[in-house]
Amino acid sequence: MFEPVKIAPSILSADFMNLGRDVALIEEAGAGYVHVDVMDGHFVPNLTMGVPVVKQLKKTTSLPLDVHLMISNPLEQLPWFLDAGADSVTVHAEVLDADGLARAVACIHAAGAKAAVSLKPRTPAGVLAPVIADVDMVLVMSVEPGFSGQSYIEGSEDKVARVVAMAASVGASPLVQVDGGIGAATAPFVAAAGADVLVCGNAVFAADDPARALAEVAAAADEARLAALAAQKEA
Ligand code: DX5
Numbered sequence: 001m002f003e004p005v006k007i008a009p010s011i012l013s014a015d016f017m018n019l020g021r022d023v024a025l026i027e028e029a030g031a032g033y034v035h036v037d038v039m040d041g042h043f044v045p046n047l048t049m050g051v052p053v054v055k056q057l058k059k060t061t062s063l064p065l066d067v068h069l070m071i072s073n074p075l076e077q078l079p080w081f082l083d084a085g086a087d088s089v090t091v092h093a094e095v096l097d098a099d100g101l102a103r104a105v106a107c108i109h110a111a112g113a114k115a116a117v118s119l120k121p122r123t124p125a126g127v128l129a130p131v132i133a134d135v136d137m138v139l140v141m142s143v144e145p146g147f148s149g150q151s152y153i154e155g156s157e158d159k160v161a162r163v164v165a166m167a168a169s170v171g172a173s174p175l176v177q178v179d180g181g182i183g184a185a186t187a188p189f190v191a192a193a194g195a196d197v198l199v200c201g202n203a204v205f206a207a208d209d210p211a212r213a214l215a216e217v218a219a220a221a222d223e224a225r226l227a228a229l230a231a232q233k234e235a
């Protein structure tokens with residue numbers, strides 16, 4: 001059945017001096033989530049925002065807060081983000097073994113939030129095997145994490161398709177989110193491959209008209225999704 005994609009604008013590209021205004025703008029424009037990129041200067045070279053920003057966001061928006069933890073020690077710090085009001089928390093598979101991934105997912109679920117696991121571009125989908133049946137979402141990175149405004153790595157849609165197939169093989173259907181270099185030109189690739197949630201930083205916030213840009217990405221993705229569904233039916 002056709003489900004429209006959801007757009008998760010990344011506030012890393014927003015105007016931090018007018019963050020409330022920018023979040024209200026994307027809420028009004030129909031965003032599905034607010035994507036919060038937390039970077040620790042260790043797992044990734046960049047340093048961004050943390051718990052106080054999540055707390056403030058929680059007070060100002062009714063959109064779900066989708067917190068992407070690009071940090072080396074998520075097991076220690078993810079409870080802070082859950083307490084601050086994160087609605088979904090994404091941890092990176094590269095910093096946790098199978099046991100650590102299972103503990104992270106259990107901790108997130110115990111707080112009543114949605115659990116997601118992310119893969120860097122060179123991390124194979126196979127590392128998801130121990131938790132694929134338990135996660136609510138898988139985040140496929142389509143750039144090396146660390147900075148907004150990078151170009152989509154061609155072929156990332158193949159990993160989206162692998163994750164969808166892997167989940168289906170165990171009877172699971174987590175949402176699949178894609179993050180990095182997504183705009184109206186690249187959204188169709190990942191949407192056709194089965195992506196449900198698209199993170200957009202620059203494509204939305206660097207546009208002259210962010211609301212229109214958001215709608216354009218969503219429309220391009222939905223068109224590709226519908227075409228892929230129609231092609232599946234014919235096959
Ligand atoms: C990259 C972050 C992304 C990024 C997206 O490490 O996880 O969420 O800010 O920005 P764009 O859409 O500009 O690539």
Ligand code: ZN
Binds near residue numbers: 036037
């Ligand atoms: Zn992100």
